[in-house]
Amino acid sequence: MSTTRPVFYVSDGTGITAETIGHSLLTQFTDTRFVTDRIPFVDSPERAREVAERIRRVGEIHGVRPIVVSSCVDPTMTLLIAASGALMLDVFAPFIEPMERELEQQRQSRVGQAHGLVDFETYHRRINAMNFALTHDDGMAINYDEADLILVAVSRAGKTPTCVYLALHHGVRAANYPLTEEDLEHDRLPARLRAHRAKLFGLTIDPVRLQQIRQERRPNSRYALLETCKREVTAAEALFRAERLPVLSTTHTSIEEIASKVLTTLGIHREMF
Amino acid sequence: MSTTRPVFYVSDGTGITAETIGHSLLTQFTDTRFVTDRIPFVDSPERAREVAERIRRVGEIHGVRPIVVSSCVDPTMTLLIAASGALMLDVFAPFIEPMERELEQQRQSRVGQAHGLVDFETYHRRINAMNFALTHDDGMAINYDEADLILVAVSRAGKTPTCVYLALHHGVRAANYPLTEEDLEHDRLPARLRAHRAKLFGLTIDPVRLQQIRQERRPNSRYALLETCKREVTAAEALFRAERLPVLSTTHTSIEEIASKVLTTLGIHREMF
Numbered sequence: 001m002s003t004t005r006p007v008f009y010v011s012d013g014t015g016i017t018a019e020t021i022g023h024s025l026l027t028q029f030t031d032t033r034f035v036t037d038r039i040p041f042v043d044s045p046e047r048a049r050e051v052a053e054r055i056r057r058v059g060e061i062h063g064v065r066p067i068v069v070s071s072c073v074d075p076t077m078t079l080l081i082a083a084s085g086a087l088m089l090d091v092f093a094p095f096i097e098p099m100e101r102e103l104e105q106q107r108q109s110r111v112g113q114a115h116g117l118v119d120f121e122t123y124h125r126r127i128n129a130m131n132f133a134l135t136h137d138d139g140m141a142i143n144y145d146e147a148d149l150i151l152v153a154v155s156r157a158g159k160t161p162t163c164v165y166l167a168l169h170h171g172v173r174a175a176n177y178p179l180t181e182e183d184l185e186h187d188r189l190p191a192r193l194r195a196h197r198a199k200l201f202g203l204t205i206d207p208v209r210l211q212q213i214r215q216e217r218r219p220n221s222r223y224a225l226l227e228t229c230k231r232e233v234t235a236a237e238a239l240f241r242a243e244r245l246p247v248l249s250t251t252h253t254s255i256e257e258i259a260s261k262v263l264t265t266l267g268i269h270r271e272m273f
Numbered sequence: 274m275s276t277t278r279p280v281f282y283v284s285d286g287t288g289i290t291a292e293t294i295g296h297s298l299l300t301q302f303t304d305t306r307f308v309t310d311r312i313p314f315v316d317s318p319e320r321a322r323e324v325a326e327r328i329r330r331v332g333e334i335h336g337v338r339p340i341v342v343s344s345c346v347d348p349t350m351t352l353l354i355a356a357s358g359a360l361m362l363d364v365f366a367p368f369i370e371p372m373e374r375e376l377e378q379q380r381q382s383r384v385g386q387a388h389g390l391v392d393f394e395t396y397h398r399r400i401n402a403m404n405f406a407l408t409h410d411d412g413m414a415i416n417y418d419e420a421d422l423i424l425v426a427v428s429r430a431g432k433t434p435t436c437v438y439l440a441l442h443h444g445v446r447a448a449n450y451p452l453t454e455e456d457l458e459h460d461r462l463p464a465r466l467r468a469h470r471a472k473l474f475g476l477t478i479d480p481v482r483l484q485q486i487r488q489e490r491r492p493n494s495r496y497a498l499l500e501t502c503k504r505e506v507t508a509a510e511a512l513f514r515a516e517r518l519p520v521l522s523t524t525h526t527s528i529e530e531i532a533s534k535v536l537t538t539l540g541i542h543r544e545m546f
Binding site for chain 2: 005025160256271
């Protein structure tokens with residue numbers, strides 16, 4: 001089967017729910033090549049008919065039945081899209097009935113709700129946490145009292161994206177501390193960090209991988225030499241051991257996984273946005 | 274029914290898929306108060322048994338049956354967790370059989386796959402896009418040639434979080450241009466922006482809301498006066514009209530929705546990470 005199978009993530013909201021579950025589902029079918037497209041904001045019958053027609057045509061072009069992963073809250077939309085002839089996978093449908101039975105109530109199918117129309121409170125927390133991450137990036141500002149956690153690592157080991165992710169999706173105030181050459185020589189963390197030991201989490205990385213990242217950033221610098229990377233990583237790992245910090249290697253770990261492991265290890269429980 | 278219903282998002286990966294769909298599902302049941310907890314990395318029978326016991330106890334404490342939204346790829350884990358007595362909602366189960374039939378193949382249930390073990394290529398794109406967003410934040414650097422899109426708005430209207438989100442989840446290089454007082458007086462965009470007209474997207478915001486955000490940022494400044502906010506927003510909207518930019522109000526829109534609408538409007542199709 002070397003045909004490419006078109007998959008559409010369709011929603012009356014952003015389609016993030018459909019794409020999240022759809023993507024996880026597709027990766028379990030390794031023998032097929034998929035080509036995916038997200039179609040958000042399908043929130044009127046006219047739009048649904050247009051989309052159905054577009055999906056039908058794509059199926060015709062590929063000569064194979066398309067797959068639709070739908071997170072439309074309004075079942076009318078899903079029905080109209082089914083006219084495309086695609087295999088319809090409705091991400092909510094299988095769970096509505098068991099939930100209604102369990103909770104002894106009917107579900108409300110208003111669109112804005114399911115797709116989390118913003119509330120000011122949540123928006124504020126995300127934005128404030130993001131501002132915190134950006135102003136506390138690379139040890140620029142130094143008020144660690146307000147930090148929920150502090151990532152410690154050598155330059156380019158993955159601190160910044162993790163901090164930004166934690167802010168954006170958990171409203172967590174994540175600061176980060178880049179280990180300087182001085183720190184690495186002393187084999188001890190600076191006192192101002194040791195005062196926050198319970199908030200510290202060390203990141204490490206394979207030196208070869210670090211070298212690639214740094215090389216892209218500052219080609220042919222001393223900073224990007226494999227030797228520099230090896231020395232720094234070895235010293236950082238020794239420091240983490242000496243200070244007994246929890247440590248995670250970012251080499252084969254996605255930003256989502258790093259963030260999740262940091263929160264779990266430090267015992268920080270936060271809802272996901 | 275004023276009892277609080279405990280809900281657990283359980284996974285052998287990060288649990289992001291379970292929480293994403295679970296959260297959308299819960300918002301459709303408005304008569305119940307839910308308390309939610311994510312339990313990631315349940316990847317061994319021992320851990321699954323521990324988790325089942327914990328869920329059972331929480332149910333006992335609340336005096337009500339817990340709900341488990343599971344995105345475990347390995348069905349053994351789901352079975353072990355079911356011993357907790359919770360209502361089990363398995364986010365993949367309903368779709369496996371129709372997919373297997375449609376694709377005429379068996380699914381692979383290796384964990385790392387479904388949860389997207391990082392590939393270097395993807396990591397690079399995300400990180401590079403994030404670096405781009407951070408260095409092109411608030412018009413600091415000026416190379417708009419490399420930008421996939423440029424958000425234009427007055428200060429604090431939502432540009433930075435949107436740019437960071439676009440980088441992190443779509444690998445899109447999003448720059449942003451803060452409208453200065455001078456721009457707003459001239460009723461025209463600066464020439465260096467007009468050269469990239471097809472990449473421009475305007476954000477606007479309710480002045481009262483803007484005032485709240487700015488007040489938190491710089492209390493009692495001229496910048497945070499309602500009058501200043503009203504004047505700037507009115508001028509920005511006039512400018513967007515004059516320049517015929519697509520515009521979206523961020524007042525009641527989540528970061529995800531803003532990002533999704535910007536991409537759709539500008540015709541940028543990208544997979545989601």
